[in-house]
Structure formats: C-alpha cells, structure tokens
Amino acid sequence: MSSKTEHKRRKLYKSRIIRTELQDPSFKDERLNVEEFLKSREFEVNQLQMAQLKSKKNSSTRCFQSLPRSMRRRTASHNIKRVPRRLRPRMIREMTSNNGSILSKKPKHSRGRELYKLKRLHRLLKLATVAKSKGKPLDLPTGIDLKEKLRIVRSHIAELQNAKDAEVQTYDNMHLKFIKLHQQSLNNKLGSMDNTAVNELAVFKPHALKYSNRQKKFKWLPTHVWHAKRAHMVKRWGFNIALQPSQKCYRATHRNYLHSHCIAWDTSYIGTIILHHSTSLTPLIHLVGQLTKNEAVKPKFLKNHKIWEGIIYHENNSIGQSQIIWQDLPNVKQCILRVHPSLYESFFKLLLKLSPKDVTVFDCRYSLASFQVTGPAALTALGAVMKTADNNENWKQLCSFRDNSMVPTGSSISFYINDPRYLNKPHKYHHNIREDELDLIIAIKEGKVFDSGSFEDLFTYQGRIKSYKNQPSLKDLDLRRNIIVNNDNVDNLGKTLPRNPDDPLVPIHLSKLENGYYQVIVPWYWNLPVWYKLMRFPEVRYGGLRQMHQLNLETNRPTYPFDYPFWYHGFLSSFIQGQEFQKKWELRPKGKRLNYSKLKIHNLPGELLGELGDPFVSDWRYLQVLQYALKVHKECVHLDPSSFDVSNWTTLGHRCLKQLQDVYECVRDVQRQDSEFENADEEKILPIPVKYKGEYQFDPTKIDKVSVVIRDEIPKLPVTLISVEIEGTGHIATNARLYQVPSHDWQSWLENNDQKPVRAKYLVGFITTGTINLATGKHTGIGCMSHEVNQLLNKEKHHHLLLRNVGEVTFRLVKFQDIPL
Incomplete structure (x- = not known):
C-alpha cells in the first residue's frame, strides 16, 4: 500500500474518533464534584459535534463537494466559475495539487465551417439590431436557413432607408389599426411590443431571433431560458413548460408551502381573452351569463373587482374552467377571461361565434403574462420586489401579512410599480402591524383599495404600449449606476436607482385565488424582469407542473386537466x-x-x-x-x-x-x-x-x-x-x-x-x-x-x-x- 493511500486512510480514521474521558475526575471519595462533572460532559458533547463535522468534511475532499445541495452544479468539478467566489482560491489549489486541469478559455478563433457559421450568425444578429434600433422590428418566418434570413433582413433594412415615410396599411378596425402602427414603429430599444390580435387568434412572435427555429411548434415563455437551466422542461399544450426542478424537492415543497417560505410558478401559458364593448356591459353580461349559467354576472363580481372562478358551459354541457374579471370603468367596458391553454383555441372560436357584432374579442395570449406565488412568505416576497410608484401604505401593510387566510378569497388589487431592475437586491418592507388591519381587509374585500388607472392600462393595448415606452435596457441601467459610483456618492452605492421622469411605470394586477395562490398579471415583456428579482429573494423557491399537482393533492383539490376525465x-x-x-x-x-x-x-x-x-x-x-x-x-x-x-x-x-x-x-x-x-x-x-x-x-x-x-x-x-x-x-x-x-x-x-x-x-x-x-x-x-x-x-x-x-x-x-x- 502506498504512503499516500495510507495517509488518507489514517486521516479518515482520525476524523471519526470521538475523544472521551475514561477516568472521570469529578467522582472522588464517593462524592460527585458537580462543577467538574458538568465540564466533562461539556467536553464530550463538543467532541461529539467536532467528530461529526470532521467526518463530514473528510468524506468530501473537494470544496465543490461540501456545498449545500441547492448550490451544487455538475460542472463545478472542472469549472471554478461554478463555485462561490470565496472558495475559488481553494479550488485552484486543489486542482493544481491533484494535477487537475483548470478549465481554460475557448480558442480565440474558431476554424473552418464553425468560423463561417459564426460569422454569418453574427451578421444576422447585427442586422437585426439595426432594424430594431430604427423602431421597425422584423417578423421572420421560422423553418428557413440562415442564408435566407440574411437576405430578408437586408431587404427589410433597405426598404426602411429608401422610404422615409412608409405608407401604413389601412385597416377597417380602429383597434387593429392602432396595434399595427405600434408594431411597425416601436417606442423602446428592447423590441418590446404588444402582440394583441383583434377578432382572430394571435401569431406568436419569438423575441430572440437567435432561437426562433426552436419555437416552431412549442412556444417559449418569457422565463424559458431561466427555467431550462434549472428544471426539466416538458412540451405541453403548445408551450415549453417547466415540469419539475432538477433537484429533488418533494418534501421541501411541502415544507415551503406550509411552514416557512413560498413557491412561485410562471403561468404565462394561461391565455387571456378580453371582450370589449364601447358603451355598455349589457351585451357582455348576456354573453357571459350564457357561458356560466349566470354565476359570474352577480353584483359582487361586477362592482367589487372580485375575480370569479368556475365552470364554463356550452349548450348545458360543462367544457372547462375559467377565471373572469369585470372592468366597469367610465372609459372601458370589458370582461377579462383567463382559460387553460388546452381549451384556449376552441373556446376563443366559440366566443367569436357567440359574440354580437358590436363586441370586440381581443386575443391577449402573447401580450399578458402571469405568475403565481403561494406560501407563508408570498406577500412578503412580492412586496420585496414590486415597489409601488406612489409609496402606497396599504400595500406595505398588506405585505406584512404572513397568514394567507387573512386576505379574502377572490379579492384583487391593482397598482403601478417601478421597474424592478432598479433594485440592487430585493428587500422586504419593514412595516409594523397596525390595529386597523381589519379595516384594510374589509376595504380589500369591497374593492376600495384599487387603482383604476393601472387596471385600465394593464387590460388595454394603449396602456401596455405606454408601459413599454422608453423601457431601459440593462446597459442603460448599468451606466446610471456607474455615474453614481464615479461621483463617489457612497450613501447611494448599492441602493435602489432613482427613477427618471421618462421611465415607464408597470401596471400589475394581484388577486387571491380559491386555492390560496396569489396571481400576478403583468405585461408580457415585463414578466422576465419581475421574475429575475423575485428569484433573488431568499425565501422564494420555484416549482413546475408536478409541484402544483402535489400541493393540489395535499389540499384535496383536483388538478386540471388530469383529474377531469369527463372533459x-x-x-x-x-x-x-x-x-x-x-x-x-x-x-x-x-x-x-x-x-x-x-x-x-x-x-x-x-x-x-x-x-x-x-x-x-x-x-x-x-x-x-x-x-x-x-x-x-x-x-x-x-x-x-x-x-x-x-x-x-x-x-x-x-x-x-x-x-x-x-x-x-x-x-x-x-x-x-x-x-x-x-x-x-x-x-x-x-x-x-x-x-x-x-x-x-x-x-x-x-x-x-x-x-x-x-x-x-x-x-x-x-x-x-x-x-x-x-x-x-x-x-x-x-x-x-x-x-x-x-x-x-x-x-x-x-x-x-x-x-x-x-x-x-x-x-x-x-x-x-x-x-x-x-x-x-x-x-x-x-x-x-x-x-x-x-x-x-x-x-x-x-x-x-x-x-x-x-x-x-x-x-x-x-x-x-x-x-x-
């Protein structure tokens, strides 16, 4: 046996030895010295704890093996960037001493066909950036090769340069004309636009040109890339959806839901349909009453901004589930319906068939996104990320609730929030619980804590377009942070960025569902910034379809559509x-x-x-x-x-x-x-x-x-x-x-x-x-x-x-x- 192996064996053996005192000095002449006895027991307890720590440490000889389960990465064995910064020097020493190779950078220049392909892709992305900077985004078809894409983009830019005032196609529908004008001339650098269709199904437009071919049949949600790195993905109902986290989390999901933290899901795959009438809610009430057997048209849903959840019917046969929100404002008369993607297209065509001529049907599948949060820390986490623009005291007090049962089921609130990317890191509201909690709960139930302006902006295409105006990029925000650092303003270093007058406000809608989940609806291209910051909050965990299925089983709730074989x-x-x-x-x-x-x-x-x-x-x-x-x-x-x-x-x-x-x-x-x-x-x-x-x-x-x-x-x-x-x-x-x-x-x-x-x-x-x-x-x-x-x-x-x-x-x-x- 080599000396190296023998040394390793002795080291492991010593780490498992628990030192004890065989001759107890506290017991002499048949008398017990209490002070000495307590010291001896304290020594043995400390030795037991040290032995446990040493044994655990010696069983993992490399630093990446001693990381907590949530921080482990498969590539951490050879890539030092996959371990925390404080452990990187130790990892370099371990890899050097064990003759391990430290992952070096890729060669500066590729060779042959790979180089040619990368150059063409670089040209394509460069041209797409030019088109986006001119405020004229390009809708490329999927399934074509790179050469054809380059030709289309070049011709598109040439048309923009030759025509100073491009003629806009005239549309009969006023809503459709406004949306098409916006889509042909954007108001931001990021390419964010409102993809709403009027009286027809909307066509999905991939935001990232680089990955357009991967979304031919199954669309990506705004948070797809984030989830793909951390979860198992599954193709369902025309979308790529997270099935479950890569790490085992069955017991952790139960603990987080019931006792300590909170769990979040990206539910942007749930489609949104908006029924609009210019002057009155009466035709909408008649139509929705047929679909819900008059359950969703009761006064408490029409007047108090309460969300209705239930079964929808056609010809006295139940066909699925839906959420309904009424919008009875002076300028807007609308009904918002949210439907599961498995039912969406057939239900949308049914609405087109049943709707009167003076009712407009908007397909907001790809213009409104949503996520759901549940658990004791749900409101705390949402308050740490979504900072109200007007420093709303009611929202601060609501975020202090740790008991989900305090918020009435079906209640909803709406308000403006600042760009969550202003935050260096999420921080919770430190708000004392006041004696007027009951007054706040009653006000929420009656719909008095409600901002009608943000509610209108969120569910109208004009408001969503306004929320994208001058939307800053991450580069712009970093430049503003650098200005603060260069001015040596130590007090503002690492704190929230101040809002510029030209920066947009984000309208959001928060509602409490029957299953105890909080549902947040945001404009499509604002979902990813909110999600990134939400995942940085320490008490938030993410989940997939199986985690939602698991929690429904624990609360004796069937999961749609798996537990409904009669549909x-x-x-x-x-x-x-x-x-x-x-x-x-x-x-x-x-x-x-x-x-x-x-x-x-x-x-x-x-x-x-x-x-x-x-x-x-x-x-x-x-x-x-x-x-x-x-x-x-x-x-x-x-x-x-x-x-x-x-x-x-x-x-x-x-x-x-x-x-x-x-x-x-x-x-x-x-x-x-x-x-x-x-x-x-x-x-x-x-x-x-x-x-x-x-x-x-x-x-x-x-x-x-x-x-x-x-x-x-x-x-x-x-x-x-x-x-x-x-x-x-x-x-x-x-x-x-x-x-x-x-x-x-x-x-x-x-x-x-x-x-x-x-x-x-x-x-x-x-x-x-x-x-x-x-x-x-x-x-x-x-x-x-x-x-x-x-x-x-x-x-x-x-x-x-x-x-x-x-x-x-x-x-x-x-x-x-x-x-x-």
Missing part, C-alpha cells in the same frame, strides 16, 4: 400519459417486465384472467361497457364455467346476456371492436365514455342484449369526483382500480380488513392521481367513481371502497369523500 382535454391527457407509460414498459426486457395479461387478480372460478382494461391508463371505456352490461344483466347468477355456451347470439348479431360470463365476453367484444377502429385508416376519434353526474340514459327496450355493431350505442357513464385515503398500510398509485365492497363481505372487511379477492363486476372507478400525502402522513388519491354507486353508498352512509393498484393482487380498504366541482 375532453382531461380524457386526452390520460390517454397521452398512458402512451408514455406503455413506451417505458416496452423498453424493459421481456424477462423483467410484468405480463399484465396473465395475472390472476380475481382468483375465483369463472373470473377473468389478467388486468382489467388497459393497464397503462384509467380505462373508462372498459368501465362504461361493464356497467352498462351489468345494468342489462342485473339479475346475473354465477354458473360454472364448464356450462358456459359461447353461442348465445341472436339472429340480428346481438350477444344475449344470460350469464355473468356473457357480460365479460361482451366487454371483450367491444374492446376488440375499439382496437379495430383505432387501427383503421379513418381518422382516430377519442370518444369520451363518461360524463359528470347526471342521469344514466338507459334504454329498457334493450334489456336482454348489447349491440357490438354500433359503436356509440352505449350511453356515457355518469361519474363523481372523489378523494380517497387509505385506512391501513399500503400505497396508492395512479390508475389504481376502485371496487365496491360486496354487501355479503361488508362487515368482515370493516372489522378485519380481509384480503379476500373481489369479482370484476364490482369495479366502480379509477384513481387519476395517487401518491404519499405529506400533509396527512398517509397515501391519498383523487379519482372518479360511478355516480349511481356513489349515491347508493352515500344513502347507506357507507364511505368505504376497495382499492387495487395496477399489476397487484392485493385489495386495500380506503375511505372516500365527494369533491364538489
């Missing part, structure tokens, strides 16, 4: 998720993947072999056919399999349901027909087999047969949203199967929690989301079950079901409760 986009999300699960299963070797078709789940005579339905999804089509067939064959009596006759067919090609096995065979017939339909050349259509509650449309004329010829003959199955919690040990996974407890085994299951197998005919629902719930310390889930069975159990006050995870044979007792829609 088209919820059913489609389940279908896509099932395809992903199936791909992962197929990638595994055959010897190491579970064969779902040969499982003996219902280990009873005459029962089916294998998993019920598609094992990768919540198979609502299977449940629909099973429940309908059992409804037809209500008085089914189990017979021995040997007596089963497979030729129970009528002359019209219908299967007669005389036995329980006939029911199972009928389900297989429909599954086989669905498979043939999906494999056909015709366009694939995903029929929704379930609906939310309602009556079961059962035709008594077909009481003795089920057609396997006509696909859509089986009516939709009414289902109810429920949450379940496991009673004993075990876990709950997504796509788990829910069974009704057999009436003859009810008492034994409740008293002994028996592990008896249950027949497939008792299947009543599925779990759409299930995992460990840190709020309760148990496994919980959200899903749907048959509405008819739900009513029966609620009537009998039996709130228990049996749950079985996919691929398992164990049945577990769970307690369920209904979730209102």
Whole structure:
C-alpha cells in the first residue's frame, strides 16, 4: 500500500474518533464534584459535534463537494466559475495539487465551417439590431436557413432607408389599426411590443431571433431560458413548460408551502381573452351569463373587482374552467377571461361565434403574462420586489401579512410599480402591524383599495404600449449606476436607482385565488424582469407542473386537466400519459417486465384472467361497457364455467346476456371492436365514455342484449369526483382500480380488513392521481367513481371502497369523500 493511500486512510480514521474521558475526575471519595462533572460532559458533547463535522468534511475532499445541495452544479468539478467566489482560491489549489486541469478559455478563433457559421450568425444578429434600433422590428418566418434570413433582413433594412415615410396599411378596425402602427414603429430599444390580435387568434412572435427555429411548434415563455437551466422542461399544450426542478424537492415543497417560505410558478401559458364593448356591459353580461349559467354576472363580481372562478358551459354541457374579471370603468367596458391553454383555441372560436357584432374579442395570449406565488412568505416576497410608484401604505401593510387566510378569497388589487431592475437586491418592507388591519381587509374585500388607472392600462393595448415606452435596457441601467459610483456618492452605492421622469411605470394586477395562490398579471415583456428579482429573494423557491399537482393533492383539490376525465382535454391527457407509460414498459426486457395479461387478480372460478382494461391508463371505456352490461344483466347468477355456451347470439348479431360470463365476453367484444377502429385508416376519434353526474340514459327496450355493431350505442357513464385515503398500510398509485365492497363481505372487511379477492363486476372507478400525502402522513388519491354507486353508498352512509393498484393482487380498504366541482 502506498504512503499516500495510507495517509488518507489514517486521516479518515482520525476524523471519526470521538475523544472521551475514561477516568472521570469529578467522582472522588464517593462524592460527585458537580462543577467538574458538568465540564466533562461539556467536553464530550463538543467532541461529539467536532467528530461529526470532521467526518463530514473528510468524506468530501473537494470544496465543490461540501456545498449545500441547492448550490451544487455538475460542472463545478472542472469549472471554478461554478463555485462561490470565496472558495475559488481553494479550488485552484486543489486542482493544481491533484494535477487537475483548470478549465481554460475557448480558442480565440474558431476554424473552418464553425468560423463561417459564426460569422454569418453574427451578421444576422447585427442586422437585426439595426432594424430594431430604427423602431421597425422584423417578423421572420421560422423553418428557413440562415442564408435566407440574411437576405430578408437586408431587404427589410433597405426598404426602411429608401422610404422615409412608409405608407401604413389601412385597416377597417380602429383597434387593429392602432396595434399595427405600434408594431411597425416601436417606442423602446428592447423590441418590446404588444402582440394583441383583434377578432382572430394571435401569431406568436419569438423575441430572440437567435432561437426562433426552436419555437416552431412549442412556444417559449418569457422565463424559458431561466427555467431550462434549472428544471426539466416538458412540451405541453403548445408551450415549453417547466415540469419539475432538477433537484429533488418533494418534501421541501411541502415544507415551503406550509411552514416557512413560498413557491412561485410562471403561468404565462394561461391565455387571456378580453371582450370589449364601447358603451355598455349589457351585451357582455348576456354573453357571459350564457357561458356560466349566470354565476359570474352577480353584483359582487361586477362592482367589487372580485375575480370569479368556475365552470364554463356550452349548450348545458360543462367544457372547462375559467377565471373572469369585470372592468366597469367610465372609459372601458370589458370582461377579462383567463382559460387553460388546452381549451384556449376552441373556446376563443366559440366566443367569436357567440359574440354580437358590436363586441370586440381581443386575443391577449402573447401580450399578458402571469405568475403565481403561494406560501407563508408570498406577500412578503412580492412586496420585496414590486415597489409601488406612489409609496402606497396599504400595500406595505398588506405585505406584512404572513397568514394567507387573512386576505379574502377572490379579492384583487391593482397598482403601478417601478421597474424592478432598479433594485440592487430585493428587500422586504419593514412595516409594523397596525390595529386597523381589519379595516384594510374589509376595504380589500369591497374593492376600495384599487387603482383604476393601472387596471385600465394593464387590460388595454394603449396602456401596455405606454408601459413599454422608453423601457431601459440593462446597459442603460448599468451606466446610471456607474455615474453614481464615479461621483463617489457612497450613501447611494448599492441602493435602489432613482427613477427618471421618462421611465415607464408597470401596471400589475394581484388577486387571491380559491386555492390560496396569489396571481400576478403583468405585461408580457415585463414578466422576465419581475421574475429575475423575485428569484433573488431568499425565501422564494420555484416549482413546475408536478409541484402544483402535489400541493393540489395535499389540499384535496383536483388538478386540471388530469383529474377531469369527463372533459375532453382531461380524457386526452390520460390517454397521452398512458402512451408514455406503455413506451417505458416496452423498453424493459421481456424477462423483467410484468405480463399484465396473465395475472390472476380475481382468483375465483369463472373470473377473468389478467388486468382489467388497459393497464397503462384509467380505462373508462372498459368501465362504461361493464356497467352498462351489468345494468342489462342485473339479475346475473354465477354458473360454472364448464356450462358456459359461447353461442348465445341472436339472429340480428346481438350477444344475449344470460350469464355473468356473457357480460365479460361482451366487454371483450367491444374492446376488440375499439382496437379495430383505432387501427383503421379513418381518422382516430377519442370518444369520451363518461360524463359528470347526471342521469344514466338507459334504454329498457334493450334489456336482454348489447349491440357490438354500433359503436356509440352505449350511453356515457355518469361519474363523481372523489378523494380517497387509505385506512391501513399500503400505497396508492395512479390508475389504481376502485371496487365496491360486496354487501355479503361488508362487515368482515370493516372489522378485519380481509384480503379476500373481489369479482370484476364490482369495479366502480379509477384513481387519476395517487401518491404519499405529506400533509396527512398517509397515501391519498383523487379519482372518479360511478355516480349511481356513489349515491347508493352515500344513502347507506357507507364511505368505504376497495382499492387495487395496477399489476397487484392485493385489495386495500380506503375511505372516500365527494369533491364538489
């Protein structure tokens, strides 16, 4: 063994030695010296703590290994710029002593094709900067090569130089004319513009020319580059959205939400539609009343600036969720609707179809951005970043609230803030809690703490254009900071920059949602500056779609669209998720993947072999056919399999349901027909087999047969949203199967929690989301079950079901409760 290895081993051994006093001097002549005894114990405790620190330090021999988890970077092992400044000298010494190579700069000059490509890209960016400086931004098409882009940009600049007064295309619509004039002649250096469409869907315009080709199908949010460095991204609903942070954060998310910090999400993918009328709200009230069954047109929403959240309907059928804000000002009569991107385009076309001619529909998908914050420190963090222009005392007092329940749900406020980039670093308001807290809460609830000017500027294209006027760049702000430093004004060094008279004000809208989150709406190109400063506040953590899903599960709230299988986009999300699960299963070797078709789940005579339905999804089509067939064959009596006759067919090609096995065979017939339909050349259509509650449309004329010829003959199955919690040990996974407890085994299951197998005919629902719930310390889930069975159990006050995870044979007792829609 080399001396170097021996030295390292001795060093590690010594670091784990805990020094103790074997002969205690405090005990002499059968007497205890209390002072000496306390000193000895203090010495041993200190040695124990030192041993723990030494052992931890010696296990990480390099400085980048001793960093906190949130500061670790993969490239820190060879790039000293990825460790804090105070540790860089130590890292250089370690790399030099270990003959490690310090990452050197790239060669000053590239070679060959790489050099040629970089030069052309440099020319393109240079020309694009010239076009932007002239206030005439260029909308380049995606999917073209670099050479074609250069040609388009050059011709664009030539046109600007030849035509001093360019003719502006005349538009019939006054709003559209104003927007086009702004887009053709910007009022700032950064290229920020209001991308609003009038009575049509807006076209996304990539802000960064360099990355335009990457946004052909899936658009980037304003904070995409920031998230891409720190989170796993996923392509959903036409956008690139953060799925979850790169670091593990399941328990940290629960702690930050409940106890200490706050969590922020960029929700700019939620689209905004504005309905505008020039003189009155009456046509808007009539239109929105049809869509919400008059729920969103109550006086408390029309007058108090309260935000409405609920279900939207079309022809008495629920189609999704929406947020609605009314704007009843002297100069503006508008209704703002915020809709999930999976529903946005179809809902926008529906509004165009239903709107009267004197109502203008604005598509503000790419002109209004938003983010959401939740947690005890949410208001404190927002106050540290968003400094009001008029030094509003009400906002300062509101930011001192640490209890989210103090702010009324649905309330909203609007005000102007300064450019957050003025701040050197975010600092919270030091505001004492006054005795008139209750007065402030009442004023917020009644809509009295509200700035109508900022509210109008945020939701009108004229106001958003005004917020971009003279928008300073980071370079301009740095020059202003350098002037302060050069003047040796030590008092102002590192503090907030003073606002110039020409600097714009940023209108924002803050509202409290039903789930306890604070939603902030800002102009599209102001979202990134606010987000950067918000992430610099120490108590803020960022989250993705999975963190939002996790917190919804902890509060027994279904997540749209995943937990809504009775809506088209919820059913489609389940279908896509099932395809992903199936791909992962197929990638595994055959010897190491579970064969779902040969499982003996219902280990009873005459029962089916294998998993019920598609094992990768919540198979609502299977449940629909099973429940309908059992409804037809209500008085089914189990017979021995040997007596089963497979030729129970009528002359019209219908299967007669005389036995329980006939029911199972009928389900297989429909599954086989669905498979043939999906494999056909015709366009694939995903029929929704379930609906939310309602009556079961059962035709008594077909009481003795089920057609396997006509696909859509089986009516939709009414289902109810429920949450379940496991009673004993075990876990709950997504796509788990829910069974009704057999009436003859009810008492034994409740008293002994028996592990008896249950027949497939008792299947009543599925779990759409299930995992460990840190709020309760148990496994919980959200899903749907048959509405008819739900009513029966609620009537009998039996709130228990049996749950079985996919691929398992164990049945577990769970307690369920209904979730209102």
